[in-house]
Amino acid sequence: DSGVTQTPKHLITATGQRVTLRCSPRSGDLSVYWYQQSLDQGLQFLIQYYNGEERAKGNILERFSAQQFPDLHSELNLSSLELGDSALYFCASSPRSTYFGTGYTFGSGTRLTVV
Amino acid sequence: GESVGLHLPTLSVQEGDNSIINCAYSNSASDYFIWYKQESGKGPQFIIDIRSNMDKRQGQRVTVLLNKTVKHLSLQIAATQPGDSAVYFCAELNTVNFGNEKLTFGTGTRLTIIP
Numbered sequence: 001d002s003g004v005t006q007t008p009k010h011l012i013t014a015t016g017q018r019v020t021l022r023c024s025p026r027s028g029d030l031s032v033y034w035y036q037q038s039l040d041q042g043l044q045f046l047i048q049y050y051n052g053e054e055r056a057k058g059n060i061l062e063r064f065s066a067q068q069f070p071d072l073h074s075e076l077n078l079s080s081l082e083l084g085d086s087a088l089y090f091c092a093s094s095p096r097s098t099y100f101g102t103g104y105t106f107g108s109g110t111r112l113t114v115v
Numbered sequence: 116g117e118s119v120g121l122h123l124p125t126l127s128v129q130e131g132d133n134s135i136i137n138c139a140y141s142n143s144a145s146d147y148f149i150w151y152k153q154e155s156g157k158g159p160q161f162i163i164d165i166r167s168n169m170d171k172r173q174g175q176r177v178t179v180l181l182n183k184t185v186k187h188l189s190l191q192i193a194a195t196q197p198g199d200s201a202v203y204f205c206a207e208l209n210t211v212n213f214g215n216e217k218l219t220f221g222t223g224t225r226l227t228i229i230p
Binding site: 045 | 149156158159204219220221
């Protein structure tokens with residue numbers, strides 16, 4: 001157990017629908033990152049939150065949004081889902097800065113299947 | 116823009132032999148690098164990291180080498196075991212962007228250990 005909890009583990013939904021993925025960071029970590037991993041692809045950075053505030057954005061679609069709550073858990077909202085949104089979505093957390101050798105800690109991911 | 120690439124998408128190694136996984140990065144401003152291991156159905160797992168002021172770092176059975184001149188990173192795994200079979204990602208980070216610590220990942224190398 002990495003300490004980063006993602007729910008649900010699996011999600012199957014239809015095109016056009018909206019889903020919410022949830023992430024609880026490791027205790028004490030202030031930063032939360034969301035990544036998308038398509039089949040046999042690398043991890044594409046979507047968005048970062050630090051202590052409740054958006055800090056960095058990657059190639060995140062306008063149909064996607066995220067937020068980090070006061071208790072530091074984060075939610076990734078995916079709307080108007082398309083078949084191409086099917087992927088593994090990972091959440092990672094880190095302390096204030098990754099420079100201190102700890103790197104990120106990843107959750108086990110949510111597998112989203114859009115049918 | 117930033118990119119991290121891997122020279123070999125797949126690598127098969129006999130059990131007990133050493134393996135070397137290579138990675139090229141393009142952002143000369145990157146000053147922190149991490150290797151991750153991802154097993155099937157799991158999130159990436161931190162293996163080892165290295166800062167740009169170092170050219171070599173050793174862990175348990177793993178060694179990371181950094182050549183900033185040619186912007187090249189490698190992961191050496193000694194005495195490979197069946198449990199080493201996984202996809203390995205390198206990732207880079209520019210820590211000067213404090214608060215914007217998004218790792219950029221390569222596409223990964225699938226390492227298969229042959230019994």
